[in-house]
Amino acid sequence: MFLVMAVIIDLSHPAQTVHWHFFTMSVSNIVVIVLMLVVFVLAITLPFPGRRAAGRSR
Amino acid sequence: MSSGAPPEGAAPKSWTVALRERAVAALPPEKLLADEQPSYVSSWIYVFGVLSLASLGVIIASGMILALKGPGWWHFTGVGHFFNSVHLWSVELFFFVMVIHLWGKYLMAAWRGGRVRTWVTGAVAFLVAIPCTLTGYVSQQNFDAQWISTQAKDSMNAAGVGSFFNLTNFGQMYSYHVLLLPLAVVGLVVAHVLLVRKHGVVPPFELPGPAPEPVASNRPAVDAEASS
Numbered sequence: 001m002f003l004v005m006a007v008i009i010d011l012s013h014p015a016q017t018v019h020w021h022f023f024t025m026s027v028s029n030i031v032v033i034v035l036m037l038v039v040f041v042l043a044i045t046l047p048f049p050g051r052r053a054a055g056r057s058r
Numbered sequence: 059m060s061s062g063a064p065p066e067g068a069a070p071k072s073w074t075v076a077l078r079e080r081a082v083a084a085l086p087p088e089k090l091l092a093d094e095q096p097s098y099v100s101s102w103i104y105v106f107g108v109l110s111l112a113s114l115g116v117i118i119a120s121g122m123i124l125a126l127k128g129p130g131w132w133h134f135t136g137v138g139h140f141f142n143s144v145h146l147w148s149v150e151l152f153f154f155v156m157v158i159h160l161w162g163k164y165l166m167a168a169w170r171g172g173r174v175r176t177w178v179t180g181a182v183a184f185l186v187a188i189p190c191t192l193t194g195y196v197s198q199q200n201f202d203a204q205w206i207s208t209q210a211k212d213s214m215n216a217a218g219v220g221s222f223f224n225l226t227n228f229g230q231m232y233s234y235h236v237l238l239l240p241l242a243v244v245g246l247v248v249a250h251v252l253l254v255r256k257h258g259v260v261p262p263f264e265l266p267g268p269a270p271e272p273v274a275s276n277r278p279a280v281d282a283e284a285s286s
Contacts, residue, residue, distance in 0.1 A: 036158060040161050
């Protein structure tokens with residue numbers, strides 16, 4: 001199982017980093033931050049299920 | 059011989075009674091375990107708050123199992139690796155969902171309407187959770203922990219706080235990680251949840267126009283229809 005995972009995702013190397021002027025960050029951290037921003041935007045834009053129905057019941 | 063009972067009609071002097079009365083006055087049962095909330099509580103932002111609590115529960119449970127079994131188990135057995143990973147990934151998830159909750163509450167200006175303590179306990183819980191996690195990295199008992207602790211001590215010394223604690227002292231860091239800092243995080247989270255219950259969640263910004271918000275209920279749908 002671990003061997004299969006190792007074949008799919010090779011982690012036996014130093015982390016890849018993005019350098020831009022003074023900015024330095026690992027790719028994995030950038031991916032997580034972008035993912036958080038995407039989830040946050042979805043959280044404030046997607047309608048909450050059942051909210052309209054609950055409002056009508058009163 | 060005195061029975062110790064207060065005279066009839068007089069207020070009891072016991073501190074337990076005073077504490078109970080104060081607690082019930084601040085958080086009556088129907089407020090502490092409410093069955094109705096304003097409709098604006100139906101928001102994904104609060105789902106992320108609850109997910110933070112759920113992640114914290116998994117962190118504590120998996121951490122207790124790791125503490126019970128020890129480093130030999132979490133480094134060298136399959137089940138130990140599993141619980142080690144559960145502990146790590148529940149922390150990752152905890153910060154992921156907690157930051158989204160924090161962003162949402164910041165943009166809602168959640169400290170409005172006398173909710174400053176609710177906001178502050180939540181924000182400080184986030185800040186205290188960071189060293190709680192970092193002490194976990196130096197408590198792994200492996201070369202990774204050695205590398206992190208020797209690098210981190212330089213930054214702590216440069217910041218002028220190196221005389222208060224030593225990141226290369228495993229016993230001290232492990233105590234911080236499994237007792238002092240989790241106690242602080244859990245205490246702050248409990249205070250945060252109780253304050254949310256006491257003051258309620260912050261209402262949306264008022265927009266021009268009529269229509270007060272209707273009330274959403276978590277009672278069964280039959281009740282909601284019957285009462286309408």
